[in-house]
Structures are given as C-alpha cells and as structure tokens.
Amino acid sequence: MAPAILWLRRNLRLADNQALIAAAKSGRPILPVYVLDELDSGEASRWWLHGSLASLQKQLHIRGGSLLLLSGSPAPLLRQLAARCGSGSIYYCRRYEPIARAQETALETSLATSVEVHSFSDSYLGNHKNILTNGGTPFRIFTPYWKSASAGPEIPQPQPVPPRLSFASHDHKSQTLADLKLLPRQPDWAGGLRDTWTPGEEGALERLDKIENATSNYALERDRPDIDTTSRLSPHLHFGEISVRQAVNAIRNTGANPAPSPGAAALLRQLYWRDFSAYLLFHFPALPTAPLRAVFDHFPCTDDSSDLEAWQRGMTGYPIVDAGMRQLWSSGWMHNRVRMIVASFLVKDLLIPWQRGADWFLNTLVDADLANNSAGWQWVAGCGTDAAPYFRIFNPVLQGKKFDPDGHYVRRWIPQLDALPTKFVHEPWTASMETQLSCNVLLGRDYPQPIVDHGVARKDALSAYQQARDRYALDSASEQRNSDLEAGPRSPGVKQR
DNA sequence: TGAAATGTTGGGGCG
C-alpha cells in the first residue's frame, strides 16, 4: 500500500504528535523522514539534533520502523520521495520561521495534485492567525496578548503514542546519522553538553517528571542562577521532544491544590511568552534582523570586535557576565536572568549591535530558537514592540549581588574567584592588591580587569540613545517635508511648524 | 524583568 510520508520537523517525538496521529489514522504504512536543512545551522543545536534523532531512530526501531534521513532543500526532496514511493499524502507540523514557511509554500506548490498535504499547528498553544486585537491587528504588547490567548479554546489533553504503528518499507537511500556530521570534531567541545543534557524524547520526559521541583519554588527562585530551580525544558520544547500541551498538563498537575501554585502560574506564563515570540515572528518576519522600532535604525553602534570577543569568551572583567558566558560556552545553556544581564552588557555597556549577540546565542545555545532569541534580544535592546525602555540599564555588580548573593554561581563558572570574600566576588577590582594576592586572583593575571567602567559606559549608552532620537527626529522631519512636497502646496491658512 | 539622581523626613549628636 502507498505510504503516508511523515515529515518530522520540530516534533521529534512519538507521544502527542498530531501529524503522527493523523498519519496513523489514515491506515497507511508510515514513512518517517527528517530533512536536514539550512535551518539546522547552530553548532550546539546540531549537537542536540544528533542526540534527538538518535533517540527517535531507537524509538522507531523498537516499533519496527526506521527514520529516513535526507539533507538539502525539503520541497524537492519530499516531492522526489513521494513520486518514487508512490505516496499520496504528506503529514507535517508547521513552523513559523520565514525560511520554514517558505519551505512549506514551496512544498505545497511543487507537489503533484495527487499528493495530499496535511499540516498541523502542533508546536504552540494558540493559533497565531486568530489572536488579534479588536482592530484586527496583531498584538504588540504581551499582557493583552496573553489575556486574549489564554481566553482561547481549552488546551487539549496530550494524546498517547498510537498503539499499533505500521511502517512502510521502501528502497529510498537514507543517509546515516554520521553522514549528517552534526557532532563537533577537532576539537570536540561538547563534553560539557554531554554532562548536562540528555537529548531526545526519553530525556525530555524524565525532565518533565521533575517539573514539581521547578513549580514549587519557581515563583520565588526563578531569578536565582545560583539555585537550580528552572525547568530546563527549553531545548526539549524547541525540538518538540515533548509537546507544549504535555508541559502545560504536567505543570497543571503539580501541587496538591486545584488552583495553580504561584510557581505553576509563573511557569505557564513563560510558555505564553514562548507562544508570543513565535507569534511576533509570524506577524513580523523581520524580527530576527531589523529593530521593530524605527528609532533604532539610527543608533550609533561601536561594534568593536575585540570587545565582542571578550564578551563571547567570558573575559569582560564583570564576574556575573563572564560566569554566564562561560556557562553558555561550556553547557550550551544560560540561566534566563543571566541572559538578560549579559545581553544588556553587550548592547548597552559595549554598544555592540544586538544582532551580534543574537548570532552568538543561536550558535551556542542548545535551546537556540529564532523566535525566542530574536524577541528576547529586541526586548533587551529596547527596540522591540513590548521592550524594556532603553534607559533600563543593568548594573552588572548590583545584579550579581541581588541574584547571586553568596557568589556561588560566579565561583562555579569562574574558579579563579573562588577564594575571594563574598563582598568582592562581584567586583573583584575593589579588592586590595594584598587581598588579591592572598586569594590567588591577581587582576590582569588570573582574571581580567573590567574592559569598561560601567558608570562611564552607562552614560555613553544614554547619550547614544539620545543621539539616535535626535537623528530620528531630524530624519522624520525631512521625510515629512518630502511628503509635503509630494502632496503639493498646502492650502493657505494651515498652520505649519 | 533597573538604577542613578534628587528630594524629603526624622532621629540623634552636639554646642
């Protein structure tokens, strides 16, 4: 019988997988395929993807199936596959990145009319097209979006793995996982990632089982990078190793009370932030590259490459920043509070374009997600629609003292600071030479001096912003004059400024 | 999902 092609994308799981469920219901043997494409470009993401695909292969094998691996442009590859095995149907879950949407359009237009395409909105809670303001425009601010989205249809219960799956046999040439070259070689930098994570559906479900720990303290401790409170589900959710519905269900089932605990409520809200980012990317496809607020087109950036490198390597001389950047490099992940701190430092203290930071994050995070990443960076840079006001500039020392009060986080990732008394640990340059020597951390030798003075940098950032505003005002004034000219002379008596 | 600058208040030391 002609197979149903199951094009797996960011739904690398068997449970609660709408495309899989529908393909199974069709009664046809299933042919699961993953197409490695240009979207799979982040180095840490590729490491993760390897593990996730290996896990999926194993799960399929247990059930008598196998995963066809291809690489290249999905539309022509899937068209060839359908033609070759005489398939009349393709099932997949939709994605919302501009490139991914173009793939879907290309697929639907290139397939023979005899091939039915079944696509599912399976990765998010809400339907991006349906959540709109009363004026019919997309929401730009989170809170009204959240109110509208959470008033939507009830979130369905997750579905189990279909009990009896039948898989298609085929003679299509599959690449091996090794062929895809997803793992780093020479050097193998992935040791810290292997120690920290278990990619794949099994690992995701294990992590989900521990959600209770997260929700019990999440509301109080989620901003504390020194405490292991957050769920760490982000990479599993990104690759769809668990569905967002499974996450919601697990969170709702925590605690003894029927009413959600403060931690559960806060965590659910975070899932809506995830939805909101994808929603913004759907409605504003330029989100990854262009500031949503036009003032920032005029922002005078410095874009110093040695400052960027100091930031990337965790050598800025500000311990909370460097600890975060080293945690990222080593484990492929960074605590969210620290992401905000390092991002603020890059954008405001170093005046480097947020896109450089976004690129680095996309390359080094195991949970790298175009929507979350772009929305997050625009938020920090102050250029998003619902962004932190530009003048909110994090003081890395105060943030360190507030959210890592004992310095455990900083000491863990910067062992050179270990012996330093807590009062110096977030500002080691204030320790006397004698203290530095007795604690084996001589600044400039064992740990860098700060590459900028935050007090000075803050003032520079504020004047840079003022400059952007001035230029923007000038620019829109001249645009106004131009459009006045185009519109012809104004009638007499109209007041002009 | 800030932080600095500036303003206000009130207690205590002191002549």
Place this chain on the structure above:
DNA sequence: ACGCCCCAACATTTC
C-alpha cells in the same frame, strides 16, 4: 531646651 547639622532611610523623579 533649642537650633543646627549630619546623614541614613525612604520616596520620587529622571534617564
């Protein structure tokens, strides 16, 4: 007892 000053603590404004 009183006025004066200092400054910590808190509040408000500003960036």
